[in-house]
Amino acid sequence: MRLIFLGPPGAGKGTQARLLASRFGARHISTGDILREYAAKGNELGIAAEGFMRRGELVPDRLILKMIGAELERSPHGFIMDGFPRTTAQAEAFDALLAQKGVVLDAVVVFDVDRNTLMTRLTSRWTNPITGKSYNAITNPPPGPGMRDADGTELIQRDDDKAETVRRRLDVYQQQTQELVQYYRLSGKLFSVDGLAPVEEVTAQILSKIGRERAAS
Numbered sequence: 001m002r003l004i005f006l007g008p009p010g011a012g013k014g015t016q017a018r019l020l021a022s023r024f025g026a027r028h029i030s031t032g033d034i035l036r037e038y039a040a041k042g043n044e045l046g047i048a049a050e051g052f053m054r055r056g057e058l059v060p061d062r063l064i065l066k067m068i069g070a071e072l073e074r075s076p077h078g079f080i081m082d083g084f085p086r087t088t089a090q091a092e093a094f095d096a097l098l099a100q101k102g103v104v105l106d107a108v109v110v111f112d113v114d115r116n117t118l119m120t121r122l123t124s125r126w127t128n129p130i131t132g133k134s135y136n137a138i139t140n141p142p143p144g145p146g147m148r149d150a151d152g153t154e155l156i157q158r159d160d161d162k163a164e165t166v167r168r169r170l171d172v173y174q175q176q177t178q179e180l181v182q183y184y185r186l187s188g189k190l191f192s193v194d195g196l197a198p199v200e201e202v203t204a205q206i207l208s209k210i211g212r213e214r215a216a217s
């Protein structure tokens with residue numbers, strides 16, 4: 001299984017990637033998660049990437065591609081890319097890397113979601129500032145009265161989850177992805193799923209499109 005997932009934050013890419021990766025033994029490669037882990041560990045790449053990430057800018061391709069090269073070496077049973085490629089230049093470099101390794105991409109899955117619904121979803125997250133546990137005011141409301149945790153701790157909205165920031169993240173995504181979608185559409189490997197459908201339904205849509213329905217049971 002060799003897939004690329006494209007979709008805005010909150011569209012369910014991570015959930016599907018984790019599910020499919022564990023079912024098929026493929027590697028879930030979330031570039032954002034890996035970079036955050038590297039930064040926390042303080043290794044060379046993490047330190048180099050940290051400033052860009054803090055400013056919400058893209059980390060330079062040279063660093064990202066080095067990381068992707070290393071991740072592919074650790075993916076003998078395939079991969080699901082989540083957060084990479086972000087630009088057409090990265091997509092071209094990735095194609096070259098795959099060709100060099102004699103590896104063929106199965107498909108590129110676009111997670112379609114309505115922008116207003118996404119705004120509501122993403123701005124509904126409330127976090128316990130002490131434990132880091134988060135709730136969703138709509139789908140998973142906190143147990144306490146008002147926006148409070150079970151022990152009475154007042155929940156907060158992280159900067160990331162505030163309307164203004166969410167709007168900006170979605171704009172950046174849209175800007176970057178339009179061109180990428182066009183790039184992969186030309187390869188004939190692109191298809192869309194309804195990111196707002198129930199989790200099992202989205203999984204079924206993906207498996208059906210890549211011809212793996214039978215392996216899903």
Ligand code: AMP
Pocket residue numbers: 031032033035052053054056057058059060064082083084085086090
């Ligand atoms: P994410 O968790 O996917 O939103 O990524 C968090 C941050 O990591 C981004 O804002 C970028 O700074 C960086 N990042 C993640 N993936 C890439 C990529 N493919 N290219 C460049 N920067 C990236």
